[in-house]
Amino acid sequence: MDYKILNQTQENGIAIITINRPKAMNALNTLFFAEMNSMLDEIDSNKNIRVLIITGAGKTFVAGADIAEMSNMNSELGTRFSRIGQNVFDKIEKLPFPTIAAINGYALGGGLELTLACDIRIASTKAVLGQPEVNLGLIPGYAGTQRLTRLIGVGDALYLLYTADMISADEALRLKLVQKVTEPEALMETAMKIATKISRKGNNAIKQVKNVVRKGINLDFDKGQLLEAQVFGSMFDTEETKEGMSAFLEKRKPKW
Numbered sequence: 001m002d003y004k005i006l007n008q009t010q011e012n013g014i015a016i017i018t019i020n021r022p023k024a025m026n027a028l029n030t031l032f033f034a035e036m037n038s039m040l041d042e043i044d045s046n047k048n049i050r051v052l053i054i055t056g057a058g059k060t061f062v063a064g065a066d067i068a069e070m071s072n073m074n075s076e077l078g079t080r081f082s083r084i085g086q087n088v089f090d091k092i093e094k095l096p097f098p099t100i101a102a103i104n105g106y107a108l109g110g111g112l113e114l115t116l117a118c119d120i121r122i123a124s125t126k127a128v129l130g131q132p133e134v135n136l137g138l139i140p141g142y143a144g145t146q147r148l149t150r151l152i153g154v155g156d157a158l159y160l161l162y163t164a165d166m167i168s169a170d171e172a173l174r175l176k177l178v179q180k181v182t183e184p185e186a187l188m189e190t191a192m193k194i195a196t197k198i199s200r201k202g203n204n205a206i207k208q209v210k211n212v213v214r215k216g217i218n219l220d221f222d223k224g225q226l227l228e229a230q231v232f233g234s235m236f237d238t239e240e241t242k243e244g245m246s247a248f249l250e251k252r253k254p255k256w
């Protein structure tokens with residue numbers, strides 16, 4: 001095994017996964033997906049975790065799928081490799097709590113697709129983002145064609161996919177591909193601040209925001225509104241909501 005994912009579960013319910021495979025700029029291979037898959041199962045079943053941050057070790061986030069491994073694939077293996085990656089990235093997207101990609105350097109191809117499965121993206125000024133698959137005679141294989149288009153719109157997504165341009169953090173911010181840009185030294189601190197802020201809100205409320213937004217995006221507007229109303233209504237039976245509103249009326253901080 002020539003890579004490591006360090007999982008440091010913090011006391012405040014913030015978990016950090018650091019992708020660390022320096023020899024190949026943290027490129028994603030079959031072993032990565034197997035490790036990531038079981039780590040996600042572990043994180044998902046840990047009821048103390050409120051936010052997950054994913055970042056890369058060193059100067060790279062992830063420079064894409066492992067080109068050396070892909071170069072030996074036939075179409076059957078390629079489809080399988082793509083489905084394995086899609087399933088792992090779906091698992092990230094479906095985690096019941098918020099996820100933040102802290103993009104410290106190159107986030108290319110599968111690396112950018114990994115960030116797209118997260119809820120929020122923060123980039124260091126050193127980040128470089130792109131979908132360069134067409135340079136290799138490929139298309140994205142981990143739902144990049146789908147998530148990028150839904151996130152930034154058809155025109156900008158096709159521009160990036162056609163040109164394979166590697167863009168700066170500021171350009172990514174302009175495209176709303178990332179939500180914040182920070183100095184490199186401040187990246188993890190900023191990610192932690194955002195995660196901490198989220199972790200102090202009502203836990204069920206945060207989970208339901210994700211649930212309703214993520215499900216609603218795939219529904220028509222009326223069905224999305226109906227889902228919102230049902231979830232909104234269900235919250236009035238929870239201690240969390242009662243405590244949140246009582247605390248406001250009693251001019252104190254909620255105890256949860």
Ligand code: DAK
Pocket residue numbers: 023024025027063064065066067068077078079081082085106108109110111132133135136138139140141142
């Ligand atoms: N895979 C494997 N090794 C990689 C790599 C990658 N994606 N990216 C970099 N490396 C390795 C290099 O080969 C080099 O190894 P050594 O020669 O030292 O052994 C080492 O990392 C350092 O790279 P460089 O010497 O190139 O470093 P530079 O600073 O000069 O350049 C770079 C950094 C990130 C601009 C450059 O390495 C680069 O362009 N890397 C490739 C980026 C890329 O094209 N990534 C997208 C990969 S395509 C699918 C499934 C998935 C996908 C598609 C289809 N199906 C199954 C259908 C997804 C595809 C992709 O992600």
